[in-house]
Amino acid sequence: MVMEDDIRLEVATKPRLLGVVRAMVRSYLQSKGFSAETVDLAVLAVDEACANSIRHSYGSRTDCRMELRVRMTDTHVEFELNDDGVPLDPDRCARRELVPPELNALRPGGLGVQLMYRVFDEITFEPGGERGNRTLMRLQRPPSGQSARRAHDA
Amino acid sequence: MHDSNCLSAMVISHQKLADVLVVVLQGRFDAPSAPEAERAFKDYLQDGTRKVLLDLSGVEYISSGGLRVIIMVSKALERAQGTLKLCGLTPFVSEVFEITNLSKRYQICTTREEGLEAFAYQEA
Numbered sequence: 001m002v003m004e005d006d007i008r009l010e011v012a013t014k015p016r017l018l019g020v021v022r023a024m025v026r027s028y029l030q031s032k033g034f035s036a037e038t039v040d041l042a043v044l045a046v047d048e049a050c051a052n053s054i055r056h057s058y059g060s061r062t063d064c065r066m067e068l069r070v071r072m073t074d075t076h077v078e079f080e081l082n083d084d085g086v087p088l089d090p091d092r093c094a095r096r097e098l099v100p101p102e103l104n105a106l107r108p109g110g111l112g113v114q115l116m117y118r119v120f121d122e123i124t125f126e127p128g129g130e131r132g133n134r135t136l137m138r139l140q141r142p143p144s145g146q147s148a149r150r151a152h153d154a
Numbered sequence: 155m156h157d158s159n160c161l162s163a164m165v166i167s168h169q170k171l172a173d174v175l176v177v178v179l180q181g182r183f184d185a186p187s188a189p190e191a192e193r194a195f196k197d198y199l200q201d202g203t204r205k206v207l208l209d210l211s212g213v214e215y216i217s218s219g220g221l222r223v224i225i226m227v228s229k230a231l232e233r234a235q236g237t238l239k240l241c242g243l244t245p246f247v248s249e250v251f252e253i254t255n256l257s258k259r260y261q262i263c264t265t266r267e268e269g270l271e272a273f274a275y276q277e278a
Binding site: 015016018037040041044047048051055098111112114115118119 | 184185186215217218219221222246249250253254255
């Protein structure tokens, strides 16, 4: 069953505007009963996805657009981020262990993507053929009547 | 954690206590504020400072952009046989350090005083 989007937000690729995205995500998850800790981490992870799109898909250009869709399914909240930039390198988007002291963290996209993996239950990166990316991030809904769920262990 | 002022800038200040440079960050430490922090650290480390205590008690939000600056500073210090210690992590910042495994890489002290003591102990 295809779920309708609750929210569709189109935003210019200006880093300062990510505050608007964060505020929207925070408000939405709070209204759905997610715990404060989960909300904080999910806001961070969506922020990372958007920053990744600006930095890597659009090469830090500020005159482009990206779209964030948010919806609830029976089991999850879904964030779908679409851009029309350069398709991301699948290798850059793979999940890796972050092992100190090297951490592999200074590579472009490395740390932000790994943060996303540790917050969401499922992430799908779908680079387009010649242009564009679709990133789908899923987070399990809190059990009804409760508002507790921790982020995944690293 | 609140995200009420999405346009607030980060404030960076520093203070030299004996041979320890205490750098205090306040506000949001993310991609937009990271370049300013990077420039500040480069200035601070030009005089050969090798002991840096980073006080994050005023940091309400940190993303990979901020974490990347911390890693770069610590690597620069390591190349100069120096040390970076952290203190005052808020619960959110602490959680981000945990899930990225950065908490295993750095000595993290609860308070600034504890951080300064850790440097003194390291000296002894």
